[in-house]
Amino acid sequence: MKRVPYFFSNLTYWRRFNRLVFGDSLLCPKCNLAMSENYKLRYLWCKYCRKKYRYTSFKAGLFYSTKLSSKQLYQLIWCYLNKKSIDTTRSLTKLSYPTVERWIARFRDHLPETDVGKLNGLVQMDESFFGRVRHKQDQVIVVGAIEAETGRIKLELVPNRSSKTLSNFIDGHISHKATVITDKWRAYDEISMFPREHLSVNHSIGEFRFSNKIEGLWSEIKKHIRRMYQKILTNKLKPILNEWQERHNNPRLFESADTFTSYLFQIS
Ligand SMILES: [Zn+2]
Incomplete structure (x- = not known):
């Protein structure tokens, strides 16, 4: 800080x-x-x-x-x-x-809204819920991916985490030459990532080193929003996600x- x-x-x-x-x-x-x-x-x-x-x-x-x-x-x-x-x-x-x-x-x-093209190389991908039921908030889902080598990111608010939604995200934001690392969420079983390589890791047996970057990103964003507004305001999330994309993809501006x-x- x-x-x-x-x-x-x-x-x-x-x-x-x-x-x-x-x-x-x-x-x-x-x-x-x-x-x-x-x-x-x-x-x-x-x-x-x-x-x-x-x-x-x-x-x-x-x-x-x-x-x-x-x-x-x-x-x-x-x-x-x-x-x-x-x-x-x-x-x-x-x-x-x-x-x-x-x-x-x-x-x-x-x-x-800087266009950095599709992410490449090792790409960690994950979904995260924002907002809390006990705060009587609507929960929203964000899907995100981070390029391990450069830290460039893509974030998107999505209506659900079905295989169709995730598949669209992958096609829109991740290069064909990438290796995509996800957790073992079952929707990924139904997605063809071809010709990308797909590595799915099991959190329950502690394979966190493959997902450390995306996990770190979620906690940074949530901490930032809580520091700003005490709780996560899901209605303000879209511009905040763009801000985070810019902070990672266009760091010179900041x-x-x-x-x-x-x-x-x-x-x-
Ligand atoms: Zn003059």
């Missing part, structure tokens, strides 16, 4: 965001000459065009006309990237619970707050 760092002043993040949007030399988008920063009034000034620019209104993407301070925005992004709970984020940013929750949902909804912020500035 990453420790919360020391955050700098609002001015630091204001200047950083200006540079992410207008470039390191803060050139005017219209005449391409250097602008000056007016921190007190929170705008950039082009004396040639006699025009004001703000990063919150120029190609601001998600941040269009936001009232949050630059420091609050930066902290929100840092917490999101590092999977901090809503409570931690709230106490850092001094924002309300619903505000933090709304921003996290926005980040999640604006993630790309590497630093600057990379992630630049991405958010580019989308609208």
Whole structure:
């Protein structure tokens, strides 16, 4: 778990965001000459065009006309990237619970859906139930696969774990050249994985090393959701699964707050 760092002043993040949007030399988008920063009034000034620019209104993407301070925005992004709970984020940013929750949902909804093609090599596959009957929740099933060598993953919400459903998942997401490792769930007996190789392992006799990666993934995702929302909210699961796919398949996007912020500035 990453420790919360020391955050700098609002001015630091204001200047950083200006540079992410207008470039390191803060050139005017219209005449391409250097602008000056007016921190007190929170705008950039082009004396040639006699025009004001703000990063919150120029190609601001998600941040269009936001009232949050630059420091609050930066902290929100840092917490999101590092999977901090809503409570931690709230106490850092001094924002309300619903505000933090709304921003996290926005980040999640604006993630790309990176197509990494089909998984190959050794692929561990499994299904997992999300939600709990004793919390009076609908249980939903997620089927997932992880490429052992690279950690790339595929996750899908499915209506059941019949052989037809699993078979569709395999055809959609796993290469013909892969070796698929599953548990001994009976639906797999009826699936032809051909020309893929299929290895089914028996959990009851402790063959966990073949499924350690997918088991680890389930527990990570469930822990993350519980930390965020105390319990697993199955109605929010779809965007969360996409987020996890992106975290595994597109890790560079989540590497630093600057990379992630630049991405958010580019989308609208
Ligand atoms: Zn200008």
